[in-house]
Amino acid sequence: MFEPASLIVGLEIGTSKICAAVGEINAAGAVNLIGLGQSRSRGVRKGEIADAPLAEEDVRNAIVEAEQMADVEIRSVYLGVTGGHIRGFNNRGVHPVVSADREIAEEDVQDVIKNAKAINLPAQNHVVHAIRQHFLVDGQDGIENPVGMFGARVEVDVHVVHGNFNRLQNPIRTVKSLQLEVEAIVFNGLASALALLTPEQKELGALVIDIGGGTTDYAVYADGTIKHTGVLAIGGDHVSNDLAYGLKVPLGRAEQLKIEHGAALLDSACGVSVSGRAALGAGVTPQAESIKGKTITLSNELGLTLKTINLEHLRRIMSLRLEEIFQLIGQDLEQAGLLDYLRSGIFVCGGGSRIPQIEKLGEKVFELPVSLGKASSISGLKSALDQPEFATAIGLVKYGSFIQHQKKSGRASLTDGIKTTLSQIFRLG
């Protein structure tokens, strides 16, 4: 069987679905996806666990399925976390070089990173990630590694993702109660971005939006490093909820309507199952048709008509909600001054990206090219890689492979007697 180190499992406890992805690192160091397990999630609201026993059961199902598919025993996982309490921001650490010759030493670099991490967080908050971006030496920007340079002052920019400690503990506890180890917790938005983006796209600048059931996570990469992350505690559940409220149907029915008839824009080409009213007699054309006046007839199990629903209303309610999600992200990025950096465009993933014409809506809001994200730079189950719902779990596996790689190279070079300080500093390329 596999050595524990070569097996990497990503576990995402999502609001609508729990997903476990099993990856294996082959001899060449590449990651191969060998198994996937998923289960409907019942105990999670807005990305956070609301019913621990239910969530535990669902996680167990997903893990068991993944174990069966990959034919392995899962002992530890990389756990994705999300929730409205998670925040990301950039921080700069400053450190004056005190040595007489003003040459920057390893210790100075360590110190400046330590300074950058020492942030004034509320006491109950916990840092999930502190990712190094760039160094500055005496105000000179864009330095990758300042060791050996001369300067009076080293600064470093880090991106810090932090969240409420107790709320971060909840999913960890659920996993631990299943006798599984948690190798690390990873912000879901970051994991999705890792799964979708190629190094070129990171360099050019890209925004990844993961529209999940309970939360929408997003991350911005530019100049090869992470620039911004965020969570909106709104997702597909909200769309269903809006529909249930607006169309006055039960929640389950609303979800069904969303999947069968939903679209991100009002006028769409996907009105396949629209049953036009006989009076209109327009006939159902699959191409760009107007939905004005179209209705959907809901019937009970005996085939009796219960209710007719105006399709336009359905689309309008959905469209407004989705548009708002994009607008909120857009506002956030505008505030961060990042909208001009997204030169390779916007990528959407998560269950929400299944909504027809979501790209068009995104293009309308952001005025940038929007496409569905495809998990790249990982091989294996082709069918899974193309599914936008699995982006986070796959990203978690990829994150794990980074960590494993770092651990390994750290160990190897230590035995070689080479200084490893820099490689040990956690870094995501």
Add this chain to the structure above:
Amino acid sequence: MKPNSQDKTPNLPAGKANQALTKVPASTTIPEAKSRKNISIKVFGVGGAGGNMVEQMIKSGFSEVSFAVFNTDAESLENSSATQKLRLESKLLRGLGTGGDPDLGRAAAEEHLPELKALCEKTDVVFIVAGLGGGTATGAAPVAAKVAKEAGALVLGFVTLPFDCEGVRRQRQAQEGLEQLKAAADGVICLPNQKVFKLIDENTSLIDTFKITNDLLADGVRGIWQLLTRTGLIDIHFADLCAVLRGRHTESSFAAAEAMGANRSREVMEKMLAHPMFEGGQMLNEAEAVLVSLMGGPDLTMAEVNRVMEQINRQCENAQVIMGAAVDPAFKDRLSVTVVATRPSLPEKSPAATDDVEADERTPAPSKNRPGLESQFLSPSLTGRPASRFVAPPPELTSEKREQLLEQQATTLGRQRKKSSRMRQGQLSLEIISKGRFDKSEPTIHKGEDLDVPTYIRRGVALN
């Protein structure tokens, strides 16, 4: 001074002053004082360490500042060269010191309230210097602060905390004393002696070490005294200082740096950021309010002021920054920057703080671009200030009126108020919108809007 008494800083030759400190040379710091206002300043040295610090200040040449020392120990009082001495004797003490019991120190001070009161008369600013952790200072300093405040003075504490090696009990006593002093004084600038370790090298003698801490505190007192008395081009008012310190009841950190030559504005900031008191600029990052005073010669340029302030503003983006710049002919070619940074106050409040009604009422932070505001409400006109500023709380009406005035004037306030009113509206909303699935989960509030409510309802899109 006897080395075997509780003396911490015997005299040293002036040349032995520590080089690591960016200290203003004593001879030049006090050029012909051009006092802007007749602010009377008094320095109270409480306890043994306080007395020593006062001694050092007197030696480094303060003018226009009167010194007073209080101690339970007659011997160290005798050795002091301060003009006013008060022996806190008490029956409880039976002619002895407090023996490290703060309760005794407090009791002794309380027995001498009238004398203390007399000392505080007609004083605008009282600095209380003390080394916390022992008996006299820890107990008496808060009492002295309270008395001075009741007499109408702005009270600033400059205290040291014991070294870690001095033991847990002493630390705890010092912390308690600090809390009490914070509650009683307007502001406390606190120097944990442990921090001095960063300033000294391995071979520094014990005597030198204590001298350094005393020097640092003396620098602090001097810096603030300069802020208040020197004529500024960009003035720091007494009220500005109040705004940074008063009512926060918190710890402030303090650092001064000086540089000469063409690159002085850059160098001075480098020194400032490297200053151990600011923990490599970390303190500035965390600061809630920052007071910056620049002092230069007639050749001080606006660009230099700008460069320094740019750096400081970048370091503390979230802080309220108050700046002042002054020109003194004696500062030719030199630029000295003094920064007082106040950390955000801790949420829990010591019970003694409740008597400070006025500070609590002052909810809005005065904004930088309305310099007149805080002086309007906070700064009692310096000439005819009633002596009982704190004793008699202002009548209800005044506070309401103040609110009204603030509302009219401050734009920054407007935002705050709007926010609160929006919150209220959410609760009193007439149309009750069910949030369905999210009824019982934590609401997703974004800029005051509950995002769980369907978007079309919030946007008022009608569905017929």
